Amino acid sequence: MTSTSSSSTPVAAGVLLGLGLGGFFDGIVLHQVLQWHHMFSNTGPPPDTLDRLQFNVLADGVFHAATYVFTLAGIVLLWRAARRDHAPWPARLLPASGLVGFGSFNLVEGLVDHHWLGLHHVNETAPADQWLWWDLGFLAWGLLMLLGGALMLRRLQGPRFNPAAGPQSPA
Numbered sequence: 001m002t003s004t005s006s007s008s009t010p011v012a013a014g015v016l017l018g019l020g021l022g023g024f025f026d027g028i029v030l031h032q033v034l035q036w037h038h039m040f041s042n043t044g045p046p047p048d049t050l051d052r053l054q055f056n057v058l059a060d061g062v063f064h065a066a067t068y069v070f071t072l073a074g075i076v077l078l079w080r081a082a083r084r085d086h087a088p089w090p091a092r093l094l095p096a097s098g099l100v101g102f103g104s105f106n107l108v109e110g111l112v113d114h115h116w117l118g119l120h121h122v123n124e125t126a127p128a129d130q131w132l133w134w135d136l137g138f139l140a141w142g143l144l145m146l147l148g149g150a151l152m153l154r155r156l157q158g159p160r161f162n163p164a165a166g167p168q169s170p171a
Contacts, residue, residue, distance in 0.1 A: 009078075009081040010089045010093050010097065011100075013074045014095070014096065014097025014101060015100050015101035016070050016074030016101060017071060017074035017075070017097075017098050018097065018100060018103070018104070018105065019067070019074075019102070019104060019105045020067045020069075020070035020071030021102055022101065022105030022109075023064070023066065023067025023105055024067050024071070025102075026105070026109065027060060027063055027067065032060070035125070036122060036123045036124055037120040037121060037122065037124045038053075038056030038057070038060055038120060039056060039059035039060050039063050040119050041056055041119075043119055043120075090156050092156060095152070096156060100145075100146055100153065102142075103141075103146025103148075103149060105142070106138055106139065106142025106146075107139060107142040107143060110122075110138045114135040121135055122138045
């Protein structure tokens with residue numbers, strides 16, 4: 001890598017894409033396909049009335065809009081970087097940084113929505129005494145993706161790599 005800006009751009013883009021894809025996976029698979037929970041399904045009355053379902057579907061839509069913005073921002077960063085002259089990126093740089101973003105999404109969303117605010121749980125179709133295990137599994141999955149992606153980035157960039165600053169030149 002020849003400069004910090006050319007090599008850190010795909011990392012930032014990959015993290016944003018990973019955040020967006022993590023949100024889309026959660027919203028599409030867990031909210032819509034499996035219907036395990038909605039954004040606010042564990043708050044107030046159960047979401048089994050038409051009014052509560054409409055409220056939760058709207059909240060899910062706002063959630064999807066936010067994940068769309070992350071994804072779009074990642075694409076814009078990649079597009080801009082691709083239009084500049086730059087050293088070629090390693091092929092695994094984008095998947096590695098995408099794992100960092102996807103894992104980060106799971107950790108933040110899991111800690112904030114499942115544990116701190118109690119807005120919903122991963123699998124509300126399971127018996128309530130099992131919800132914690134599903135939530136902890138979601139966090140573990142996120143942590144594994146984050147650590148795996150960070151390890152891949154470190155191997156690609158060398159021991160002095162800082163994803164926030166890009167690669168460092170040897171002293």
